[in-house]
Amino acid sequence: MADSSLNNMTSLARALSQPTLNLTEVTDVFSPRNSLRHSCRRRKLSSCNSLECDESATSPSAAEARVLVLNTGGTIGMTLHNKVLAPKANAFVKGLRKLPILHDELYAQQTGLYQYYGSENSLVLPLSKGYKRIVYTVIEYNPLLDSSNMTTDDWGRIGKDIEKNYESYDGFVILHGTDTMAYTASALSFMCEHLGKPIILTGSQVPIYEMRNDGRDNLLGALLIAGQFVIPEVCLYFYNKLYRGNRVTKVDAGSFNAFSSPNLAPLAVAEVDITINWDTVWRANTTAKFQVSTELNRNVGLLRLFPGITAATMRAFLQPPMEGVVLETYGSGNAPDNRPDLLEELKKATDSDVIIINCTQCLRGTVAASYATGKVLMDAGLIAGGDMTPEAALSKLSYVLAKKDISFDAKKKLMARNLRGEMISDVAGAKLCLSDNRFIQVIAKALSISCKEELEAIRDALAPPLACASAKIGDIEALEALKEMGTNMCLSDYDGRTPLHIAACEGHLKLVEYLLSHGATVYAKDRYGDTPLSNAVRFRHKEVVKLLRKTGAHFSRDELDEAGTELCSLAASGDLEGLEIWKLAGADLNKPGYNGQTALQLAHAVGKKEVVAFLVQLMSKKATSGVIEFSATPTGS
Numbered sequence: 001m002a003d004s005s006l007n008n009m010t011s012l013a014r015a016l017s018q019p020t021l022n023l024t025e026v027t028d029v030f031s032p033r034n035s036l037r038h039s040c041r042r043r044k045l046s047s048c049n050s051l052e053c054d055e056s057a058t059s060p061s062a063a064e065a066r067v068l069v070l071n072t073g074g075t076i077g078m079t080l081h082n083k084v085l086a087p088k089a090n091a092f093v094k095g096l097r098k099l100p101i102l103h104d105e106l107y108a109q110q111t112g113l114y115q116y117y118g119s120e121n122s123l124v125l126p127l128s129k130g131y132k133r134i135v136y137t138v139i140e141y142n143p144l145l146d147s148s149n150m151t152t153d154d155w156g157r158i159g160k161d162i163e164k165n166y167e168s169y170d171g172f173v174i175l176h177g178t179d180t181m182a183y184t185a186s187a188l189s190f191m192c193e194h195l196g197k198p199i200i201l202t203g204s205q206v207p208i209y210e211m212r213n214d215g216r217d218n219l220l221g222a223l224l225i226a227g228q229f230v231i232p233e234v235c236l237y238f239y240n241k242l243y244r245g246n247r248v249t250k251v252d253a254g255s256f257n258a259f260s261s262p263n264l265a266p267l268a269v270a271e272v273d274i275t276i277n278w279d280t281v282w283r284a285n286t287t288a289k290f291q292v293s294t295e296l297n298r299n300v301g302l303l304r305l306f307p308g309i310t311a312a313t314m315r316a317f318l319q320p321p322m323e324g325v326v327l328e329t330y331g332s333g334n335a336p337d338n339r340p341d342l343l344e345e346l347k348k349a350t351d352s353d354v355i356i357i358n359c360t361q362c363l364r365g366t367v368a369a370s371y372a373t374g375k376v377l378m379d380a381g382l383i384a385g386g387d388m389t390p391e392a393a394l395s396k397l398s399y400v401l402a403k404k405d406i407s408f409d410a411k412k413k414l415m416a417r418n419l420r421g422e423m424i425s426d427v428a429g430a431k432l433c434l435s436d437n438r439f440i441q442v443i444a445k446a447l448s449i450s451c452k453e454e455l456e457a458i459r460d461a462l463a464p465p466l467a468c469a470s471a472k473i474g475d476i477e478a479l480e481a482l483k484e485m486g487t488n489m490c491l492s493d494y495d496g497r498t499p500l501h502i503a504a505c506e507g508h509l510k511l512v513e514y515l516l517s518h519g520a521t522v523y524a525k526d527r528y529g530d531t532p533l534s535n536a537v538r539f540r541h542k543e544v545v546k547l548l549r550k551t552g553a554h555f556s557r558d559e560l561d562e563a564g565t566e567l568c569s570l571a572a573s574g575d576l577e578g579l580e581i582w583k584l585a586g587a588d589l590n591k592p593g594y595n596g597q598t599a600l601q602l603a604h605a606v607g608k609k610e611v612v613a614f615l616v617q618l619m620s621k622k623a624t625s626g627v628i629e630f631s632a633t634p635t636g637s
């Protein structure tokens with residue numbers, strides 16, 4: 001342990017002493033801007049000169065973020081009908097337009113927002129404290145549902161809508177009734193595989209149309225987080241807190257503070273500032289592309305143990321077609337060990353391939369094999385559900401049991417494993433404590449710092465530039481050391497540049513792979529609005545482009561807007577390699593440039609025959625997952 005810390009220190013020291021490690025240089029790797037590119041991006045933002053649209057709102061090209069809102073129903077949009085609350089169709093967006101905290105009509109008009117986004121359901125928040133404009137589009141479901149009416153089919157529809165729109169938005173907000181919100185949030189957390197963007201469920205206890213209501217704050221908070229932070233999780237936002245979706249349960253029907261996450265601290269709190277608890281945020285750790293698995297097994301159920309339950313009740317519940325059961329047991333996962341009749345029913349069910357998960361009825365705590373009354377359940381073949389909520393355990397069963405391509409044993413193993421942060425993992429507790437880290441200790445001593453909060457503050461201040469510096473020279477060991485300190489690989493330097501941006505510029509494929517497997521996000525945008533993908537394209541790192549594409553990276557809307565002009569300039573200069581890499585990165589070669597001409601038309605007009613031939617060949621090939629199936633040597637003319 002001491003040795004490896006010392007090694008890590010050595011490699012960090014090495015990173016720090018590299019002559020190439022001038023931090024200004026590192027972060028300036030991509031600073032020079034092409035003014036044409038940037039003026040193309042700005043819609044009509046620069047013509048906006050009202051007091052509402054101050055300079056900071058209009059000058060940086062990365063100032064707008066897009067969020068898709070799926071309105072499924074719930075109290076937030078309900079009105080009274082015959083003295084009871086029920087959803088009201090086609091009223092929500094109209095209502096929002098009248099609320100200045102949720103829509104800035106002047107900005108929308110002056111920047112041509114409606115024409116640009118082409119939707120009457122597009123709205124825009126006032127400028128955020130972080131100088132972002134969050135433009136959001138609302139899709140209203142028909143019918144709108146009280147969440148008590150939700151089924152697994154509705155979960156599938158939400159999942160598919162997110163999948164369909166994934167590349168066009170920075171984040172997603174799902175408006176949902178509170179009654180079954182914890183179930184939907186849990187289910188979506190499993191259904192959304194390799195998620196890289198925030199999906200935030202919210203709703204309210206009082207309709208947004210009423211004078212005193214919690215809907216406005218909840219919606220505003222969810223939008224601000226979804227538009228400003230790359231939290232790659234299905235979350236639930238309520239009463240100023242952002243929770244991991246599969247950790248929550250509804251605990252209060254009469255309070256604005258309706259949800260609790262008993263076994264996991266909130267991912268963020270929205271107080272004077274929005275503070276993200278990055279140490280807790282789940283990291284994607286994948287190089288695979290986002291997809292939604294809508295296959296769910298409905299033969300699952302929840303059974304709450306109670307004193308005096310009969311064997312007949314147990315038997316009836318475990319009958320086919322039941323395939324998976326969450327047994328809500330007492331305390332730390334206990335059941336009577338003096339009831340052989342019950343234990344026999346459980347054993348018979350597990351022997352006939354019913355998966356039974358042992359979850360506690362307690363709000364807080366975990367299942368542990370500390371009592372004889374708990375051990376009998378393990379002996380009967382139950383799987384320990386750790387500290388999972390019953391909602392998470394049930395939806396996980398439904399998701400895992402529906403998997404077609406894996407064996408029954410593999411399904412049991414998946415149920416025991418932490419898949420999306422829904423339970424304490426095997427390595428829980430192994431998280432490195434900052435005070436163990438020699439590197440931080442040395443700094444702390446030098447600065448006479450002793451308390452944990454101060455140490456964390458130092459780590460958070462030092463880590464981003466150090467990680468970018470390590471990325472610049474391709475030093476995985478140094479990154480490893482930083483990771484051991486608890487550094488979040490998504491943190492950016494003062495230019496908004498993450499280690500992944502830098503590694504993509506440098507073409508360090510192995511390091512890009514490392515970062516992607518350790519929590520880096522492909523959707524990070526620097527202060528110029530550039531993504532790691534556009535950096536890799538600019539510096540012609542083909543393999544990095546392929547890997548980023550495979551992981552789901554795509555050009556941002558702004559980058560796509562200017563692709564035509566960039567392609568024309570490559571065509572004009574006969575830059576075949578440049579054209580190929582843009583195609584690899586997913587650009588549409590038919591996109592016209594600023595004067596309406598496509599790259600092909602331009603090459604033709606200026607007599608670049610080899611470019612014409614190359615483009616024709618390129619356009620006939622399919623670029624799937626960043627691979628174009630042809631050789632780069634152009635043929636014919």
Ligand SMILES: NC(=O)C[C@H](N)C(=O)O
Binds near residue numbers: 076176
């Ligand atoms: N507050 C709410 O949203 C409760 C409502 N019954 C629902 O779940 O849709």
